Amino acid sequence: EAGVVQSPRYKIIEKKQPVAFWCNPISGHNTLYWYLQNLGQGPELLIRYENEEAVDDSQLPKDRFSAERLKGVDSTLKIQPAELGDSAVYLCASSLDAGTNSPLHFGNGTRLTVT
Amino acid sequence: GDSVTQMEGPVTLSEEAFLTINCTYTATGYPSLFWYVQYPGEGLQLLLKATKADDKGSNKGFEATYRKETTSFHLEKGSVQVSDSAVYFCALSGNEKLTFGTGTRLTIIP
Numbered sequence: 001e002a003g004v005v006q007s008p009r010y011k012i013i014e015k016k017q018p019v020a021f022w023c024n025p026i027s028g029h030n031t032l033y034w035y036l037q038n039l040g041q042g043p044e045l046l047i048r049y050e051n052e053e054a055v056d057d058s059q060l061p062k063d064r065f066s067a068e069r070l071k072g073v074d075s076t077l078k079i080q081p082a083e084l085g086d087s088a089v090y091l092c093a094s095s096l097d098a099g100t101n102s103p104l105h106f107g108n109g110t111r112l113t114v115t
Numbered sequence: 116g117d118s119v120t121q122m123e124g125p126v127t128l129s130e131e132a133f134l135t136i137n138c139t140y141t142a143t144g145y146p147s148l149f150w151y152v153q154y155p156g157e158g159l160q161l162l163l164k165a166t167k168a169d170d171k172g173s174n175k176g177f178e179a180t181y182r183k184e185t186t187s188f189h190l191e192k193g194s195v196q197v198s199d200s201a202v203y204f205c206a207l208s209g210n211e212k213l214t215f216g217t218g219t220r221l222t223i224i225p
Contacts, residue, residue, distance in 0.1 A: 003158075033213075040217065040218070041217050041218070042119075042204050042215030042217050042218050043159070043204075043215050044215075045212060045213070048211070048212070055211075056211070056212065091158070091159070093159075098211040099211075101147060101164075101166055103149070103161045103164065104159075104161070104213060105160075105161075106151075106158040106159040106160065107158050108156075108157060108158040109158060
């Protein structure tokens with residue numbers, strides 16, 4: 001079984017530039033998550049999708065962050081414009097459903113550096 | 116809201132030593148509890164879980180018991196190996212949301 005695939009693995013951009021991250025979840029997983037992980041911290045949820053619907057985006061800074069999962073499979077997370085404080089690892093995860101007993105499977109993440 | 120407090124690291128142990136990483140939580144209701152591990156250069160992966168009080172999760176020689184009375188889910192292993200060097204995250208699942216602790220970096224020296 002292929003795992004969650006994220007790209008790019010690393011991204012370096014200058015502040016005020018846009019950036020996008022891509023995630024391909026495990027086949028058949030209906031629930032997709034984007035997490036933010038700052039250095040030395042645990043992951044924090046940005047947004048959760050059930051199929052193509054964003055059901056929890058309360059922690060997503062909507063002034064500069066956006067996400068989509070148009071066909072309920074792949075997803076993209078965008079930042080425009082990026083700020084220095086956005087430097088972090090962006091993790092994508094998927095699960096069969098949102099039930100508490102359905103474990104999350106994580107990708108390797110995209111490490112963003114904003115200069 | 117829900118929260119997870121983990122033992123601060125880093126933790127350095129010699130090979131074959133006994134390991135305990137403490138984890139306590141605050142949550143409403145009856146969450147499921149998890150330990151995730153992140154090996155160098157890899158993504159987070161589920162290590163073990165427990166879904167109700169007194170359940171014991173186990174995997175790869177690691178164990179953790181869901182203690183409702185002390186709101187704890189401490190991770191233990193009787194004899195660690197160099198390959199166990201990683202960052203360990205305690206997490207709870209409540210209201211369809213996974214809340215993580217800050218992680219504990221473990222280094223095992225030969």
